[in-house]
Amino acid sequence: MTDHTPARNDHTRAGDDRTPAETDLLYSQAESDLRAAVRSLLADRADPAALPGRVEADSPCDPALWQALAAGMGTAGLLVPEKLGGQGATHREAAVVLEELGRAVTPVPYLTSSVIATETLLAAGATDLLTRLATGREVAVLAVPLSAGPDHEPATTGTVTGVADAARADVLLVPRPDGLYAVDAAEAGIAPQTPLDLTRPLAAVTVPDGAGTRLADADATRAAVRRGLLAGAGLLASEQLGVAEWCLEETVRHTRERHQFNRPVGSFQALKHRMAQLWLEVAGARAAARNAADALATGSPEAPLAVAVAQVYCSRVAVHAAEECVQLHGGIGMTWEHPAHLYLKRAKADAIALGSAGRHKETLAGLVNLPAPG
């Protein structure tokens, strides 16, 4: 599906001062086409302005929209090889989809099923299930808390709380001490929790001992879960980029239109500077997110570093952009009927999701040999 040839990184041991070889940080034509198609679908079927009225429904995810996105457009199978029914594309394309989903804070299980669960299954070599996910017929989620980062040590047994999109899942991927299990969601207890981010439902998941089919042994499970969460963290940066982009664009639009003091409020220098600063941050977020997506796509040994950098940077940018969006919308931004609050909640939750910035900084400190004092 993609026509770009990724640049290979000549990776050297981290901690020296050599700069990695050039990475492709642009969007290919195919990636731009994919973006246009997803954006057009979401514009028709997932207008953020209509979301505040939807998010409190039992399932904010619109099944027809998910079907059109995952199966109709084939985005669920981007990471899956063609021989398994997927598109044989890469993390670069999946990242573009996530940028668009972030821009519209769309409540669909793309990050959880089409990225994290899919990547975990790819690592575990679970082909049958991969095909079902790739075609968009089924949704699977990895049964770990949304806050779990790549270094997460899965709980041994019992109830796992804060599992994203669990209520929407057909299959749960359950890491146990002896391996990774695929458990039919109908066999598990799934108790919805009240999320800060209403566009990404959370649930407490209880899986009976002995339920499910084993997909991988203990060692392979550890590696597979790590790979799934690393890809999730890396591509979450693209979702955060999309959130930040929408917030900035909407803020610029609003402050151009809103008149106070007989002029557009966006003509005040103090506000212009704040939006210009956000633009700088969004530009940085795009570079960092592209870098992470490309490193994952090429299987670069730089990937853990690229993911940590993208998470530390993009988490902050998304929250900053959403906070400025609410503030610069004035009273309107504090109302339920305006979608700005959904972006703020998504941005804040994303900052915790898949490892906090602090955890990623600790990872980075090790990777680039900048140890903590003492």
Add this chain to the structure above:
Amino acid sequence: MTDAAELRRRTRELLAAHPPATTGRTDFLKARFDAGLAWVHYPVGLGGLDAPRSLQAVVDAELEAAGAPDNDPRRIGIGLGMAAPTILAYGTEEQKRRFLRPLWVGEEVWCQLFSEPGAGSDLAALGTRAVRQGDEWVVNGQKVWTSSAHIARWAILIARTDPDLPKHRGITYFLCDMTDPGVEVRPLRQITGEAEFNEVFLTDVRIPDAHRLGAVGDGWKVARTTLMNERVSIGGMRVPREGGMIGPVSRTWRQRPCLRTHDLHQRLLDLWVEAEVARLTGERLRQQLAAGQPGPEGSGMKLAFARLNQEISGLEVELLGEEGLLYGDWTMRRPELVDFAGRDAGYRYLRSKGNSIEGGTSEVLLNIVAERVLGLPAEPRNDKDVAWKDLAR
């Protein structure tokens, strides 16, 4: 001059004549008002004794020790903090006598009909119209962000009485009866899921001229008294160390070592120091205010607390990690009070976003500091000499 000893004596007299144990709450409060011990810096006959404001603490301590009821100041905050000082400054004798006692006692709750959908940071651009008909004014328009409107008996209202004048000059200040059939209050749901504020629609509301506060066209000057007091009441509450939002996050840090990271530790300490310095700055400002009237310095406190509340609650949500991803309850409710205490970090994070908007946006307050405190020149303006009706909107 009434001194502390005199106030103590009068307070004990009040307690002797109206023992809290055997006196109804409202009766006690009325007696306290009539004894001049409600707000001692107010004039004699209006709940005060013309005493220094700082001596209020003497009365409050005596009454608290005796177990006397208070007037639930948080419930009637808009009345106490905004309506009362404005009525005192600009009201006729009749208005002061009619309104201040039930206001202070809490029999009549007040709300503030100022902000409009098209007049937020630029409040002076408001478009609600008041047209004179004989001895009455007929008011039409829409107000927004009105806390307590659903429980209020009275409102302080500013409305446009002359659209041909520049915006600051064509405004008049009224005391509006919220039971008028033309007043419609609708809940306005917010980012927190609650509807703590309201939209208020005014349709042919009739206000007697006797309920006008200040001269026709002087509404902006009168409103500035209200706004100064609002900013002080938002930013100027007395807090003990760790008494604000830094308290819950500090307790969580101490009690739950597993949540700690180096990154959050440094940020927490930075915010702890800022919270402590803000507390000390507030204390110093309060000592300055004890004698006189609030000045523009009050704007600084509101700015500081808005930012601190937002940053500290934001840090706390992150510190809580997996728990921070959850929210208490999104059910739409209409609370009578805003209370951060006992609420989860997510609520505080979202609610505090309003702190930099309500009662003057932080952007406007920074301009006030720059221009009125630092004396920096104002930006060139094209809205001051234009008739209100010709402004761009």
